[in-house]
Amino acid sequence: MINSLKKVLSKPVDWANAYSIWPAHLMTSCCGCEFGVVYSPKLDTERLGSLPFTHSRNTNAIVIEGTVTKKMARVLKNTYEQMPGPKFVIAMGACAIDGGIFYNSYNIVKPWKIVPVESFIPGCPPRPEAVTHAIARLQKKIMKEGKASKEVFGEAGNGGGNGSKE
């Protein structure tokens, strides 16, 4: 009985989660300007059910826009821990992936060593369309892998810890 109820509810749960990705954005560098265009009238990413958001406790997604320094790594970790599950992290731009033009600098941290990163968007800066595409890809992944329903029905954990680069 419980199992069939879970089966019936899993699709709507995944659907609701996939189409309510409202990412908080950790804007540390110039990629943040490109992120602004993602929700502009030109691209209108809101039509995919996604909105930019400000408060980590009310969102389960975060976009890292640019370099993460040692100081900001603590902020990233705290923000991630405050988010409800299932948690999704998108690393936007060369700087957020590997340090970009600051590669190997003494103060730069690779975000995927701090939190699990779901999606990497290459480029310097990436086109805003690439961010919209990453969100659409994430929605497909949530629906296909049942990421939200697994979290809600306790079949999979998505806790903090070190991430792995895909």
Ligand code: SF4
């Ligand atoms: S990837 Fe390029 S545009 Fe983005 S934060 Fe780094 S230097 Fe700036």
